[in-house]
Amino acid sequence: MRGLLQFTLDLFDAPVPPPAPPAPAESAAPPAIFLADATSPASFIHPRATRELTLGNARVAYEFTRGKRRTIGFIVGAEGLTVRAPRWVALRDVDAAVKEKSGWILRKLAETQQRHAKLEATRIDWRDGVSFPFLGEPVVVRLDPHHGFEGVGAMLDPGVGAQTRTLRLALANNASPAQIRDAAQAWLMRQARRIFTERLDHFAPRLGVSWNKLTLSNASTRWGSARVDGAIRLHWRLVHFRLPVIDYVVAHELAHLRVMDHSARFWETVETVVPDYDDLRQQLKEQPVPKW
Structure with a gap:
């Protein structure tokens, strides 16, 4: 954080000499976390995705189906987002509806992803000592x-x-x-x-x-x-x-x-x-x- 703050200040102030290198530590330093990795967009990809949108900073590829229904429906499950629409609704209107519901969709996708991660963490490896x-x-x-x-x-x-x-x-x-x-x-x-x-x-x-x-x-x-x-x-x-x-x-x-x-x-x-x-x-x- 200090390095990032210093970089921001340097944009407006005169250059300052780089700080002296720190004394070598007894143990190796933890690996650096690059800014590009920390800010990389989230991705929610349905395995049967047929359409894709960017919602906020997230890439969402969703399964899209049509059927006998009156409204556009949204289902967030373990595999991702499924959108169901009437046969007569134009694709641009489907995408507009997805964007309108983006807050709810992203929240549910994140919650589902977290639940899946917790579930995977509980997987039992059947062996002596488990x-x-x-x-x-x-x-x-x-x-x-x-x-x-x-x-x-x-x-x-x-x-x-x-x-x-x-x-x-x-x-x-x-x-x-x-x-x-x-x-x-x-x-x-x-x-x-x-x-x-x-x-x-x-x-x-x-x-x-x-x-x-x-x-x-x-x-x-x-x-x-x-x-x-x-x-x-x-x-x-x-x-x-x-x-x-x-x-x-x-x-x-x-x-x-x-x-x-x-x-x-x-x-x-x-x-x-x-x-x-x-x-x-x-x-x-x-x-x-x-x-x-």
Whole structure:
């Protein structure tokens, strides 16, 4: 910053002699960040892009489709921006609409890019010593080929104090990543069924409802669902979250057995058993789930 400021002042003042070179440091200096790199425009390129615009200082290449619709629509997803327009709208009007919405589009593209980066940072590299969250706390995987753990194939050490807990898998030391992943998933799904059953039994009487069937889900868009006949579906990967977050989802689905919509009455029902449901709901949205 000092160098840049000095350069700016030099445009108006008489030249000054360059400063004496600094004394050599014991360790190498960090690499320089060039101004061109720091100010390079952002790029958001959809893999199926057919049109491209410059919005502010950003290059945005978006997927464009036409269809039976009355208005121009914008969708920002994991791949980028998709614009859908009626068949009769001219391309110049489509571009004008994109520019008019540029503030919203750029904000959503940046947010999506940040979420993707966070998600990639949580990707699990399945090997001996890898860790993943269980009930909000890290668990380290260790391969232990000498034990069968009473036929279940895995055992979680109790841990002492703040010590990270260890999940011991009955696998050979040369087990493949797929074998390690499958063994860990089998253990997590057993824990999910046990924990979900306990929490369903805890909240159901408090809400005055009865449930009769629990199914572990692997849905891509829903954490849970409920049917009027008392059948509950919960995503097994909820066990990555803290127990209060799980409680919110469980109470949410059980509340649907009383109110089958998301009206004010529904949220009031949830609040009777989970008063801080709004904060927990936000945590569920914001906290990235480990990528398998």
